[in-house]
Amino acid sequence: MKKPAPELEPDANPASVARSIVLRQLTNSPKSRHQLAQKLAERNVPADVAESVLDRFVEIELIDDAEFAQLWVRSRAQNRSLARGALKRELAEKGIAPELAEEALAQISDEDERDSAAELVRRKLRGSMNLADRAERDKYTRRWVAMLARKGYNPSAAFAVVGSLIDEQLESETPQ
Template identity: 60%
Template sequence: MNGFSGTPGAATQRSARRSARKSGPRAPTPGSPADLTPEADPHEVARAIVLRQLSMAPRSRHQLHTKLRERGVSEEVAAGILDRYEEVQLIDDAEFARMYVRSRAQTRSLARSAIKRELAEKGITGELAEDALLQRTDEDERSAAEDLVRRKARPLADPGDRASRDKQVRRLVAMLGRKGYAPSFAFSIVKDVLDQQE
């Protein structure tokens, strides 16, 4: 006998659930636009939206404010809810920024300049961004860039083939550029790593 129930009762229950899903109206998801009815308490709707967003991933105040605006929550209600959640530290832009810097540096090997741009898109600028970026030193960036180049460099069939080497250099420098590293820095890293591999 397999692990599935073979009783007629179980089959009937499964069939009934499938029929209900197909035909019955679905209850609105808490914090969804369907909740924004004249009868709904706008504060409860806003709270549901914020909690739903925070349950999926850390968010900055700016991101949450944007989501509330998209859902039609008034500025007054949004500000009140976000202020309250900051008071109880469910929203903490400084901690969000520190976590974001660590995550993007570790998982994507991004340079500080690229992370700074991404933070700005999430509403984290000025001292908050600068303080969070202090976690990354020049040596951290150099080490991350070198590791990335080592992983992406391909052995040349003929190390003396200058055209192939130059093509690889351009490819690796462009890759580092997309990660936010300055061209001169990227070229220096690529040259050093390739020289070590020869």
């Protein structure tokens, strides 16, 4: 069970408490303004104080949602192989404005996304799989397309990537 957020000390300056919370949060990793506002609300910082503290942090560029979105997309696309669909959802959850999200997502091309999907499926391909067997091929197609869907890839692109990799695998196994 989650313990309740601590109340602000009655004699504590809410602005300095808010500043220290924001600084502590930003020390761990970049955060969006929305995430920081949520953290301040959890700690019972008055909304007007939180707003002014966050405005000041934006002003001095310690909070920058556009830069956060760019970093988030780059990192999650490289490290987690997420597609634009999943990244767009994550950015929305973090309170990033749709136009900033679109700018950040523009750094991933269709070709990058296709290459990433193909790499994910290649890691799953094994020589011991009998993809010439229709039932076996269908089973792995379903698994791999589902894996790609969980990572935000669009179904038609996922089926195309999986199909072409299975075809490549079958061609490489066929004696010349």
